[in-house]
Amino acid sequence: MTSKNPTDGFRDLAGRAPDEATFFWSGGPIEVAERTWFQSQFSGCTGFDTDEGVVLVDTGMERLAPALAAKLREKTRAPVHTAIYTHGHVDHAHGLAAFLAPGQPAPRVVAHRAVPERFARYARTARHNAAVNARQFGGTVSDATSPAYATFAKPPTAPTQLYDDRLELRVGGVRFELHHARGETDDHTWVWCPDRGVLCTGDLFIWVMPNAGNPQKAQRYPWDWARALRAMAAQEPATLCPGHGGPVVRDAAKVRHMLLSTAEFLEALVERTLAVLEDASPPHVDVVRRVEIPPHDLPWLRPLYDEAEFLVRSVIRYFGGWWSGRPSELKPAPRAAVAQEMASLAGGARALAARAEAIAQRGDLALACHVADYALEADPADEVVRDAVVALYERRAEGESSLMARNLFRSAAAYAREGRPFA
Numbered sequence: 001m002t003s004k005n006p007t008d009g010f011r012d013l014a015g016r017a018p019d020e021a022t023f024f025w026s027g028g029p030i031e032v033a034e035r036t037w038f039q040s041q042f043s044g045c046t047g048f049d050t051d052e053g054v055v056l057v058d059t060g061m062e063r064l065a066p067a068l069a070a071k072l073r074e075k076t077r078a079p080v081h082t083a084i085y086t087h088g089h090v091d092h093a094h095g096l097a098a099f100l101a102p103g104q105p106a107p108r109v110v111a112h113r114a115v116p117e118r119f120a121r122y123a124r125t126a127r128h129n130a131a132v133n134a135r136q137f138g139g140t141v142s143d144a145t146s147p148a149y150a151t152f153a154k155p156p157t158a159p160t161q162l163y164d165d166r167l168e169l170r171v172g173g174v175r176f177e178l179h180h181a182r183g184e185t186d187d188h189t190w191v192w193c194p195d196r197g198v199l200c201t202g203d204l205f206i207w208v209m210p211n212a213g214n215p216q217k218a219q220r221y222p223w224d225w226a227r228a229l230r231a232m233a234a235q236e237p238a239t240l241c242p243g244h245g246g247p248v249v250r251d252a253a254k255v256r257h258m259l260l261s262t263a264e265f266l267e268a269l270v271e272r273t274l275a276v277l278e279d280a281s282p283p284h285v286d287v288v289r290r291v292e293i294p295p296h297d298l299p300w301l302r303p304l305y306d307e308a309e310f311l312v313r314s315v316i317r318y319f320g321g322w323w324s325g326r327p328s329e330l331k332p333a334p335r336a337a338v339a340q341e342m343a344s345l346a347g348g349a350r351a352l353a354a355r356a357e358a359i360a361q362r363g364d365l366a367l368a369c370h371v372a373d374y375a376l377e378a379d380p381a382d383e384v385v386r387d388a389v390v391a392l393y394e395r396r397a398e399g400e401s402s403l404m405a406r407n408l409f410r411s412a413a414a415y416a417r418e419g420r421p422f423a
C-alpha cells in the first residue's frame with residue numbers, strides 16, 4: 001500500500017518514540033524564558049508575551065493550529081501583536097487564525113520578501129507540486145489529487161510587512177532581530193530575541209540532518225545555511241527553539257555545539273564536493289561517488305529525513321549545469337527505446353527482470369535497480385516484470401534510513417504496480 005500520511009515511515013534509527021531531541025516531538029507549552037513558551041504539533045511555535053501583546057514565531061499547520069494555539073493559550077490570553085513566518089511552508093505560515101483572541105485587531109504579519117514569490121511559484125505549479133509531494137511520501141501522480149497533497153496553497157493570512165536582509169522590531173519594549181538566510185528555502189528568517197536569550201531557527205534546525213538535498217524540490221543552499229548557523233551561534237543564545245522537535249532551554253554550550261557542528265558538517269560537504277568538481281569535473285554520478293561524506297553521528301545530524309548523498313547533489317546542481325556528463329544523456333533517445341534494445345539483447349524484459357533479481361540476491365540493490373528499470377520500461381504491461389520490480393523497490397526502500405530515499409523507492413514500487421515506469 002502507498003503511504004498517505006506524511007509522517008508515516010519516519011522513525012528513529014533506534015526505533016525510539018519521538019522525544020524532544022527528535023523531529024516528530026509534539027508537546028509543550030515549555031517555558032523557555034521569562035514570559036516565553038515553546039510548543040509543537042508536528043511543527044514548532046514560540047510565543048513571546050509582551051506588554052503590547054504576543055509576538056508569535058511561526059503558526060503551525062492550519063489543521064493542527066487549534067491544538068498548537070491551545071497550548072500557548074494555557075499560558076497567555078493576550079492578543080497577537082505580531083506574527084513572524086520563518087518561511088512560506090504550510091507547516092509554519094498557515095495556522096495564524098487559531099491564535100487570534102476574539103475580536104482582536106488584525107496583527108502585523110512579518111516575513112521575508114521572497115515569501116510571496118514562493119506562493120506565486122506554488123500557484124503556477126500546483127499540480128506538479130502535488131505530484132512531487134505524493135512521490136515524496138511513497139505514492140504516485142495518481143495519488144496527487146488527494147487533498148493531503150494540495151499543500152502548496154497561499155497561507156490564509158498573508159504577510160503585511162516584508163523585509164530584505166535584516167529587520168529589528170520592538171514590541172512592548174522587547175527587541176526582536178529578524179535575519180534572512182537561504183537554507184532549505186530562499187525565504188528563510190531566523191529570529192533572535194536578545195532580551196530573553198531566545199533563538200528561533202525556523203527549519204534551519206530540525207533535529208535531523210539539514211533538509212538541503214531534497215531530490216525533487218527547488219534548489220537548496222547548504223553553504224548559506226552554514227553561514228546562518230554561525231551567525232546564530234555568534235549571538236550566544238541560551239535557548240534554541242527549532243522548526244521541528246523540542247527546544248533546548250538555558251544551555252548555551254549545547255546550543256552552540258548544535259549550531260556549530262551542523263555548520264561544520266555542511267561546510268565540509270560543500271568543500272569536498274567542490275574539490276571533486278575542481279578535479280576534472282567528472283560526470284555528476286561520479287562526483288557523488290567520490291565525495292567522502294564527513295562524520296555525522298551527532299543526534300541532530302541523523303540522516304532520517306534528507307541524507308548526505310542528496311546534499312552533495314544539491315551542491316553539484318548549483319555549481320554545475322543540468323547535464324549529467326554522460327554523452328548519451330545530452331540529447332538522449334526515449335527511455336523506452338533504450339530499454340527495448342537492452343531487452344532484445346538480454347532475451348526479453350523478463351530476462352532483464354530475472355537478472356535484476358539475481359543481482360539483488362547477491363546484495364547489490366543499486367545495480368539491480370538499474371536493470372529493473374529497463375525491464376519495466378521495456379514491457380510495463382507484463383505482470384511478471386511488474387511484480388519483480390515492485391518487490392525489488394520495496395526491498396530497497398526497507399534498507400534506507402532517510403525518508404526521502406525510502407519513500408521515493410516506495411513510490412517507484414507504486415508506479416511499477418500501476419504498470420508504468422517511474423515518471
Ligand SMILES: [Zn+2]
Pocket residue numbers: 043089091092203243244
Ligand atoms: Zn517545517
